[in-house]
């Protein structure tokens with residue numbers, strides 16, 4: 075989507091951090107924006123700063139009905155949607171051996187169902203109009219994994235897989251797709267994930283001792299600008315850090331080595347009926 079001026083962007087989790095960076099970059103590119111967040115006060119503060127072409131909206135991305143409400147409110151205010159950024163997400167740095175099932179449910183509900191709900195509610199509109207772009211926020215933890223990221227990385231790998239399939243599904247329909255895979259970004263992720271956690275999904279376990287040092291990360295505004303570049307240019311993987319190249323190469327080399335080992339031990343399966 076090369077021309078952004080005058081178009082409409084919806085960004086979830088836009089009251090803070092990376093979502094705020096994206097929505098500010100979208101507004102700077104001339105877009106009308108919906109600043110959507112479960113924390114209405116934060117969304118309102120960002121929207122107020124952006125002026126009359128910004129709408130603040132309270133959404134819980136874990137609820138399909140709530141995301142459908144976001145879509146309807148966007149259409150009521152602006153009449154159309156061009157860009158959807160499924161960005162809202164939360165973190166729990168739990169080790170799998172002591173994580174409660176509520177820890178899993180909280181992360182899956184927000185990080186994975188949040189993206190699914192966005193796709194479900196908005197994609198038919200974008201396909202019908204033959205124009206649009208969806209950006210899903212995954213993480214470098216969607217490409218590589220390791221403790222204490224077991225729960226988080228489960229959701230983020232799923233977002234990468236969903237996005238790759240979506241890219242191929244809508245490539246001929248005028249809809250672009252990007253998946254944002256940041257390394258550390260200086261946001262409120264660790265504290266805000268705790269603050270907005272629903273009581274019924276509070277396991278009562280304090281996993282914060284294994285939280286990453288997000289304060290040492292890059293600026294969310296920089297990430298927002300990189301997302302806008304990807305939307306304009308049709309870039310798929312939005313990579314904000316190159317520090318992890320060796321780890322990604324090691325992971326992929328391990329998969330290729332397993333394929334080669336299989337062929338060596340059992341013979342090639344290509345062309346065989348198995």
Ligand SMILES: NC(=O)c1ccc[n+]([C@@H]2O[C@H](COP(=O)([O-])OP(=O)(O)OC[C@H]3O[C@@H](n4cnc5c(N)ncnc54)[C@H](O)[C@@H]3O)[C@@H](O)[C@H]2O)c1
Pocket residue numbers: 086087088089090091092093110111112113116133134135136161162163164165184211212213214215255256257258259260261262263264266267270288291
């Ligand atoms: N900060 C990092 O280092 C980093 C790295 C990789 C990926 N990410 C991802 O970036 C995304 C944004 O996180 P951030 O780092 O900007 O954190 P943040 O906490 O600063 O911003 C996330 C926003 O999402 C909102 N939110 C949380 N649950 C919600 C829900 N159920 N419905 C709607 N809004 C909800 C929060 O209120 C918050 O305003 C997340 O998906 C996160 O997993 C962050």
